Amino acid sequence: MKGFAMLEIGKVGWIEKDKPVAGPLDAIVRPLAIAPCTSDIHTVWSGAIGERHNMILGHEAVGEIVEVGSHVKDFKPGDKVIVPAITPDWGSLEAQSGYSQHSGGMLSGWKFSNFKDGVFAEYFHVNEADANLALLPEGIKPQDAVMLSDMVVTGFHGAEMADIRLGDSVVVIGIGPVGLMAVAGANLMGASHIYAVGSRPNCVKIAKEYGATEIINYKKGDIVEQVMSLTNGKGVDKVIIAGGNNDTFAQAITMLKPGGKIGNINYLGEGEFIKIPRVEWGVGMGHKQIVGGLTPGGRLKMEKLASLMVTGKLDTSKLVTHVFKGFEHIEEALMLMKDKPADLIKPVVICED
Ligand code: NAD
Numbered sequence: 201m202k203g204f205a206m207l208e209i210g211k212v213g214w215i216e217k218d219k220p221v222a223g224p225l226d227a228i229v230r231p232l233a234i235a236p237c238t239s240d241i242h243t244v245w246s247g248a249i250g251e252r253h254n255m256i257l258g259h260e261a262v263g264e265i266v267e268v269g270s271h272v273k274d275f276k277p278g279d280k281v282i283v284p285a286i287t288p289d290w291g292s293l294e295a296q297s298g299y300s301q302h303s304g305g306m307l308s309g310w311k312f313s314n315f316k317d318g319v320f321a322e323y324f325h326v327n328e329a330d331a332n333l334a335l336l337p338e339g340i341k342p343q344d345a346v347m348l349s350d351m352v353v354t355g356f357h358g359a360e361m362a363d364i365r366l367g368d369s370v371v372v373i374g375i376g377p378v379g380l381m382a383v384a385g386a387n388l389m390g391a392s393h394i395y396a397v398g399s400r401p402n403c404v405k406i407a408k409e410y411g412a413t414e415i416i417n418y419k420k421g422d423i424v425e426q427v428m429s430l431t432n433g434k435g436v437d438k439v440i441i442a443g444g445n446n447d448t449f450a451q452a453i454t455m456l457k458p459g460g461k462i463g464n465i466n467y468l469g470e471g472e473f474i475k476i477p478r479v480e481w482g483v484g485m486g487h488k489q490i491v492g493g494l495t496p497g498g499r500l501k502m503e504k505l506a507s508l509m510v511t512g513k514l515d516t517s518k519l520v521t522h523v524f525k526g527f528e529h530i531e532e533a534l535m536l537m538k539d540k541p542a543d544l545i546k547p548v549v550i551c552e553d
């Protein structure tokens with residue numbers, strides 16, 4: 201079969217591989233809709249997780265099951281499914297402790313395009329199908345549902361880690377697709393003021409539609425000063441980091457009230473350290489918490505998030521700015537994600553109509 205792969209750090213291309221084989225609990229799926237992720241860009245062009253050779257890329261997919269293992273109970277060939285980016289080993293001790301993302305070791309619940317071939321292939325393998333796949337609900341288009349695999353669940357996880365409570369004031373730093381979903385998640389969880397930090401006009405417009413109440417342009421002055429001025433010098437209850445760099449933590453801590461929380465979902469692709477400013481962190485005693493996490497995966501999470509689409513509480517179609525028809529366009533879609541033209545939020549490749 202054909203797949204689009206990371207050949208080595210900085211190099212991508214089409215390769216041929218054997219079709220994957222399903223173990224007793226697994227499924228083999230063919231993609232209906234796939235999307236590249238900014239994380240694929242960090243992985244290939246920053247070498248952020250280290251060297252990988254001939255590893256098929258991609259971890260965002262909606263697909264059709266072509267084969268299931270002998271122990272799979274709830275799915276059969278022909279079922280259309282949402283495939284989460286993170287597919288944990290649910291029996292692991294890490295999963296039992298509540299951190300399925302790290303089943304088998306740090307970040308090891310993230311298998312596609314990290315520890316095994318990803319979804320940019322004619323066929324891909326899903327471990328523990330009953331626990332990791334979710335049926336695509338009737339009436340939801342694959343190109344919208346593929347946003348659930350990673351963008352929705354990750355943005356929402358930022359809001360979960362920041363522990364948004366009713367009435368909280370929240371800053372969301374970075375409003376690419378993940379940050380936009382952090383805005384939507386914070387809004388659904390009951391935030392009051394949502395200050396979205398971004399600059400591109402289309403992202404700003406959509407951030408407002410998802411619930412941002414104020415926009416802060418990081419290209420027009422220091423964002424800490426802007427947040428402080430908008431909050432009468434008090435700062436905010438919560439910050440979600442979905443963009444920026446290693447210095448962004450210093451800004452996030454500075455704009456946080458004592459007792460505040462930061463939820464980081466940004467993938468820190470470069471550099472050795474992040475900065476925590478001593479005084480602004482309350483000289484070690486400010487009760488300002490930082491939680492950074494890999495997005496959750498699994499069937500339950502996907503089913504719950506899909507139900508927000510079914511009930512009309514979440515519309516992911518606004519994220520999808522570029523649609524390609526035909527599996528062979530995945531290379532173009534990935535390069536678009538790398539180059540990030542100003543009008544891009546998220547490209548999707550429809551593998552078949
Ligand atoms: P993106 O590049 O589209 O969006 C990031 C945005 O941040 C951009 O619009 C950029 O202009 C903006 N930005 C850059 N510097 C900034 C600054 N100093 N202040 C404010 N904004 C700034 O990326 P995305 O696809 O939305 O993904 C966001 C991050 O989430 C990426 O690092 C991605 O790898 C990561 N990610 C993490 C997980 C996870 O499991 N935690 C999952 C998916 C993606």
Ligand code: ZN
Pocket residue numbers: 237238239240259285350
């Ligand atoms: Zn991703």
